[in-house]
Amino acid sequence: MPPPTIWLVRAALVHLLVGTALGALLLVTKADxxxxxxxxxxxxxxxxxxxxxxxxxxxxxxxxxxxxxxxxRPVRGVAAPVVMAALLINAGVAGAGLGQLVGRxxxxxxxxxxxxxxxxxFASNAWPRIKEFGRERD
Amino acid sequence: xxxxxxQTPNTMPLATRLFIRFAVGYLxxxxxxxxxxxxxPALRTFWPTYLHLITVGWLTQLIFGVAFWLFPRASxxxxxxxxxxxxxxxxxxxxxxxxRVAAEPFDLGVADQSxxxxxxxxxxxxxxxxxxxxWPRLQRRP
Numbered sequence: 001m002p003p004p005t006i007w008l009v010r011a012a013l014v015h016l017l018v019g020t021a022l023g024a025l026l027l028v029t030k031a032d033x034x035x036x037x038x039x040x041x042x043x044x045x046x047x048x049x050x051x052x053x054x055x056x057x058x059x060x061x062x063x064x065x066x067x068x069x070x071x072x073r074p075v076r077g078v079a080a081p082v083v084m085a086a087l088l089i090n091a092g093v094a095g096a097g098l099g100q101l102v103g104r105x106x107x108x109x110x111x112x113x114x115x116x117x118x119x120x121x122f123a124s125n126a127w128p129r130i131k132e133f134g135r136e137r138d
Numbered sequence: 139x140x141x142x143x144x145q146t147p148n149t150m151p152l153a154t155r156l157f158i159r160f161a162v163g164y165l166x167x168x169x170x171x172x173x174x175x176x177x178x179p180a181l182r183t184f185w186p187t188y189l190h191l192i193t194v195g196w197l198t199q200l201i202f203g204v205a206f207w208l209f210p211r212a213s214x215x216x217x218x219x220x221x222x223x224x225x226x227x228x229x230x231x232x233x234x235x236x237x238r239v240a241a242e243p244f245d246l247g248v249a250d251q252s253x254x255x256x257x258x259x260x261x262x263x264x265x266x267x268x269x270x271x272x273w274p275r276l277q278r279r280p
Binding site: 002006009016017020023024027028033050051054062 | 193197198201205209210238242250251252254255257258259261262264265266268269272273276277278
């Protein structure tokens with residue numbers, strides 16, 4: 001398992017844990033047990049972490065690992081864009097999620113742009129690897 | 139060459155098969171809930187339940203099952219990590235979801251409130267157990 005996959009999957013697992021903890025708190029607020037009011041405002045952060053931080057990031061990490069390799073080195077393509085994508089998607093989720101929490105539209109837009117850039121960088125690595133195993137190009 | 143089930147290293151483990159079968163079941167249930175929501179606007183209290191049937195019951199459960207099956211071995215002794223964690227994750231995730239579906243859309247009596255709190259604890263416990271199984275398996279293959 002290549003290092004960028006390990007970083008992406010570990011970050012995805014952290015998002016799963018924190019996002020699920022927030023989700024659990026949100027569910028408990030529905031039981032009317034006197035939870036503090038700020039908990040109810042965390043649902044956009046919960047959604048951002050579960051959808052982008054957990055699912056999308058996990059898929060990116062696994063795809064970098066298992067998509068068909070090139071016949072020449074670097075066999076998984078240049079790793080730098082994927083490492084950059086890992087940094088940007090985590091910064092993006094934090095920005096977009098916290099921006100919604102505190103009501104800062106500029107932070108939300110910056111976060112979403114970082115998420116978009118992360119996906120474009122990831123696609124620049126993955127696109128040429130979407131081919132038959134053993135072939136250099138489709 | 140003939141290889142028995144027990145000797146084949148990549149045979150889909152029972153826990154994975156159960157995760158995927160439950161996942162498909164939740165997907166069907168989620169899609170039916172989506173149709174009901176579209177037909178009757180009065181059912182809008184089902185919206186969060188519908189969303190979680192798809193995202194937790196289907197997507198997250200499918201990821202759990204496939205990752206448990208395909209991720210690298212943890213060690214010689216624990217090939218797929220400590221399997222007790224994954225069984226706990228399977229039981230907690232599905233028990234948590236069933237409690238959520240049973241309690242969330244309805245007016246909350248004391249029983250429903252307890253069900254929601256238990257559901258929250260179970261779903262978080264499921265995530266925790268899954269991470270405990272996966273984390274040691276995230277390593278470069280020798």
